[in-house]
Amino acid sequence: MKRLIAFPKAGAYTSPLYEVLSKKGVEVLSGQWSLSWLLSQCRRGDTIHIHWPSFIYQANGKSTVKALVGLIKYSFSLILLRLKGVVIFWTAHNLLPHERCESAWIDFWARKLTIWLSGTIFVHGRNAQKVLNSNFPSSRTKCVSIPHGHWIDYYGPKVDKRSAQERLNLPEDKFTLLMFGQLRPYKNIRFLMDSISVAEHSDVQLLIAGKFKESDYEAQISEAAEKNPNIRLDARFISDEEVPTYLAASDLMLMPYSEILTSGTAMLAISYGLPVASIKAGFLLDVITEETGLFLEEISQAELIRVINQAQSMDWAAEAILTHAKTFSFDEAGQQTYQALIGDHYSKKP
Structure with a gap:
């Protein structure tokens, strides 16, 4: 039986993916990143699957x-695992971590x-592969393109809008x-709020829902939100049971991010029939169509206001958005992951 050790195993993305692998007879284990655990538990022929490397080397x-100490330990662990005959998978969710180290070269x-x-x-x-290959050419011979599965009904059924x-x-x-999810600076929340304030749309409201990671940033955004009655800030962890309510109550998911490679937020939105407005980059180029959303041609207040006005004038069809979302399947992603799992991974030079 093939064994895959996941870092992490549980999560909105990883759980549905590994469920597919388990049904194919793969033993999926939850890993602990310590050298003693890795060397004692990982066997020759095992595969470890890393999703967010920064969660490991930035842990402290x-x-x-x-x-730097974390990176050295991370590097040493990976090299020893390779020498032991362990296969390494990485899913490139981001080009680089959203929260960078103090020294970016790390x-x-x-x-x-x-x-x-x-x-x-x-x-x-x-398109995500093009971005990764352009920035890290050594990845070109190792990439396997898989869909980011949809989450239709994953958090519960759709809720009536009213x-x-x-x-x-x-x-x-x-x-x-709607601005939804973990509230971080790279999502350009302050820019979004300022643009809404400048536009002075009496018939538009901005709902920001999610948890901040940085208290200083939360204080800054909270202070700005209090000044505009058309901005509502729900600065807290949104439980799984509440997710369909927030999506159903909204008309457009806004994602004017400063960077993007893959976006679970965009997939979540279309999984509940909600159109998306985002920057023109990476994974979004494969996901957003004329029926599912709009692109910002640049990050500027004028462009954001233009997109909001256009979105208001369009007759979005939730069923068409859902039909498109269904083409992105965790079943297919799991099948391709399984094929990689039983394949030859190191036949080509690094």
Whole structure:
């Protein structure tokens, strides 16, 4: 029986993927990243699957000293695993971590090392692969493009729009823009808020829902939100059961991010029939169509206001969006992962 050791195993993305592998007879284990655990538990022929390397080498902090020590330990562990005959998979969810180390070169070299030692690198779509290959040419011979599976009904069935608005105490006569998920600086939240304030749309409201990681950033955003009655900030962890309510109460998912390779937020939106407005980059080029959303041609207030106005004028069809979302399947992603699992990973030079 093939064994795959996951880092991590549980999660909205990883759980459905590994469920497919388990049905194919793969033993999927949850890993612990310590050298003693890895050397005692990993056997020749096992595969370890890493999703977010920075969660490992940044575990004790992002300062140069702490991150460098983490990188050295991470590198040493990977090299020993390779020498032991363990196969390494990496899924490139991001080009680089959203939260960089104090010294940016540490994140860059962590990526280089992960690519060098990996047998297979999974990417979500051809445009995400182009970005990765352009920035890290050594990844070209190792990439396998897999879909980012949809989450239709994953968090529960769709909710009636008016019921959702009532639950969240939102007026029904306003076009609701949603910024959802972990609230981080790279998502350009302050830019979004300033643009809404400049536009002065009385019929538009911005709903920001999610948990901040940095208290200083949360204080900054909270202070700005209090100044505009058309901005609602729900700064907290949104439980799985609440997710369909927030999506149903909204009219457009806004993602004016400064960077993107793959986006679970975009897939979540279309999985519940909600159109997306995002930058024109990476995975979004494979996911957003004329029926499912709009692209920002640049990050500017004028362009964002133009896209919001266009979105308001369009007659979005939730069923068409859902039909498109169904073409992105965890079953297919799991099948391709399984094929890689039973394949030859190190026949080509790094």
